[in-house]
């Protein structure tokens with residue numbers, strides 16, 4: 001677990017924790033003080049002097065470097081996008097695919113991944129779905145029966161939003177490498193909470209938004225495209241994609257050479273406020289360490305499962321360490337319990353199979369105990385308990 005003094009300092013960064021039992025980081029994380037300060041500093045610069053843009057752009061490159069270290073990637077392999085969906089759509093339209101080729105996904109995975117690929121059906125691309133129960137994780141074996149000589153892409157979430165499964169990217173990456181298949185990963189739910197090494201996992205492309213584990217407001221995404229995948233070409237172009245952007249701002253039809261790095265997939269101006277925020281957020285995350293954050297949420301998860309067992313409440317997803325991380329979906333009737341928690345100032349999310357509790361670096365043993373106490377009261381009163389019964 002994160003040592004007590006350090007945890008207290010982290011908690012101070014998230015004032016919402018004094019007002020609310022916040023167990024909803026898989027939906028979005030509350031802003032940290034340092035992230036808010038970075039946003040405010042950017043706004044002041046814009047307000048007082050509308051720039052200076054070269055300074056802002058230099059900071060973008062610093063942020064690119066720190067994002068790259070997150071993934072054990074090179075800065076040349078990182079592009080900034082708008083969100084996960086944009087990154088996955090960029091990938092879907094960049095991979096060289098021909099009619100009759102196929103893509104394999106997990107049934108029930110996040111729709112933002114599925115639609116990016118389903119859109120290719122109009123080009124004759126087949127989209128296959130491998131079934132998977134909510135309490136199991138995907139491994140190479142999940143995909144093997146669905147893969148053939150025309151399979152070009154396997155794409156899946158690293159951590160699922162609806163059951164908290166942590167898929168075995170290592171075995172899936174090995175399979176994809178052996179079969180010459182692109183492995184494309186939606187890391188929206190894992191980035192910042194699970195250490196990610198794109199090289200060790202043989203990931204070709206990774207896309208994530210930044211408003212959960214990376215702690216900034218919605219509207220910024222990160223995209224990893226492995227160096228050397230030169231055959232991946234952008235569907236959209238702007239000056240920022242070009243190897244030789246015209247200094248006089250007149251397009252050169254005779255020079256269409258693209259950048260070699262991941263920035264060939266960036267077009268136009270990027271989300272500068274959020275990129276300033278992300279720089280601060282990464283500083284905060286690194287001050288604890290992603291491995292330490294993962295250990296922390298896992299230890300809280302162990303405690304949560306133990307206490308849920310005692311109450312007789314089960315979870316939708318897998319229970320074994322290594323197959324779960326920070327997302328726990330409690331098998332409870334959604335309507336009744338969503339309302340109960342909202343009335344009692346507990347932030348959780350309704351999900352397909354129950355009530356989603358998601359943990360972050362600022363959560364504590366006390367948070368788990370409070371949740372369990374509320375559950376106990378709710379269960380014994382048929383969830384009709386009002387705030388006065390909790391207080």
Ligand SMILES: Cc1ncc(COP(=O)(O)O)c(C=O)c1O
Pocket residue numbers: 083084085086110112157159160161186188189208209
């Ligand atoms: C696995 C997963 N992918 C993607 C998203 C969101 O997609 P986007 O970043 O495009 O809004 C979410 C949730 O917000 C998610 O849980």
